[in-house]
Amino acid sequence: MNAVLTDWNIARRQIVGNAVSIGFAVAMYGVSFGALGTTTGLTIPQTMALSLLMFTGASQFTIVSTLASGGTALTAVIASWLMGTRNAAYSMRMTPILKASGAGRLVAVQLTIDESTAMGLAQDETAFEGRASRLAFWSTGLSVYLLWNLATFIGAISVSAIGDPKSFGLDAAIAAGLFALVWPQIKSRTDLSVAFGGALIALALTPIVPPGIPVLAAALVSVIVGWATSRRLS
Amino acid sequence: MMWFAVLAGAAGCYALKFVGSVIPAHILEQPTVKKIVLLLPISLLSALVAVQTFATSQSLVVDARVPALAAATVALRFKTPFILVVLIAAATAAALRYFGLAV
Structure with a gap:
């Protein structure tokens, strides 16, 4: 019993530590987002509303840059929805793991993004009766939410931001972070082929379709492989 | 007009996250659906990593x-x-x- 408790204390500290570092890495882009919002014609409250209410980075950058490049409000809105579609798949996967109800469920829905899902799924689903997965999701979701909004505010009020996040290698850091979280999820040959298939489809489509669609199209690989393997079993 | 875009965009993005959370358990338990849902984050997140590594807007670099x-x-x-x-x-x-x- 004591050994289990000690293990859990170690695991818990590690999970929360990782969650906070993800929050800080993502927040650097929050500063860029805040600055982009207010320099392309949004007010500070509008920029903040996007981070507080929309809270899904890719959709936020898409709506702001579509408006900035002269797109209509409707085009910008639809483009942001398209970017946010993958979150629906994430909440399908996460809801049974989280077992949240009432207001907690509505908050969990809002926190369902790439980072929180990837962290939640990177844990062993059965570890500590599911507590590891749930803590990973919640701590990552909350740390990103708080730091992303704080960063948006800083970026929105002080246009001259901290400099280009790329010069700190943050673009590579975020890609590597997600990669490190996908890594433990690949447990079989099927998983591996789905990962490679998804990556290849997205890259093949990148030059020919608008941003957002390539990643979404990768879902097709899961649908086809999932359907084929479960048919073969039955 | 800007507020319309901000609020409609945010409402839709929340709705998308919400939809995934209210799919009845008996549908998600169906073997084919279950397998697909298990594999969805793997293809989506792998695609995201690939795009974040090799894409700059619409070109591969x-x-x-x-x-x-x-x-x-x-x-x-x-x-x-x-x-x-x-x-x-x-x-x-x-x-x-x-x-x-x-x-």
Whole structure:
């Protein structure tokens, strides 16, 4: 019993530590987002509303840059929805793991993004009766939410931001972070082929379709492989 | 007009997250659906990693991110802790850019 408790204390500290570092890495882009919002014609409250209410980075950058490049409000809105579609798949996967109800469920829905899902799924689903997965999701979701909004505010009020996040290698850091979280999820040959298939489809489509669609199209690989393997079993 | 875009965009994005959470359990328990839902985050997140590594808006490029991800892969093979993997990738990309060896 004591050994289990000690293990859990170690695991818990590690999970929360990782969650906070993800929050800080993502927040650097929050500063860029805040600055982009207010320099392309949004007010500070509008920029903040996007981070507080929309809270899904890719959709936020898409709506702001579509408006900035002269797109209509409707085009910008639809483009942001398209970017946010993958979150629906994430909440399908996460809801049974989280077992949240009432207001907690509505908050969990809002926190369902790439980072929180990837962290939640990177844990062993059965570890500590599911507590590891749930803590990973919640701590990552909350740390990103708080730091992303704080960063948006800083970026929105002080246009001259901290400099280009790329010069700190943050673009590579975020890609590597997600990669490190996908890594433990690949447990079989099927998983591996789905990962490679998804990556290849997205890259093949990148030059020919608008941003957002390539990643979404990768879902097709899961649908086809999932359907084929479960048919073969039955 | 701006407020319309901001609020409609946010409402839709929340609705998308919400829809996934209210699909009845008996549908998700159906074997084919279950298998597909298990595999969905793997293809989506892998695609995202690929795009974040090789794409700059709509063009495919090889820049400092590629060696950074290669370094991260080596680190992962040696079971390096998460935070170190991220730092190794950031340091690789930042150093290559600082010394003008990659963009």
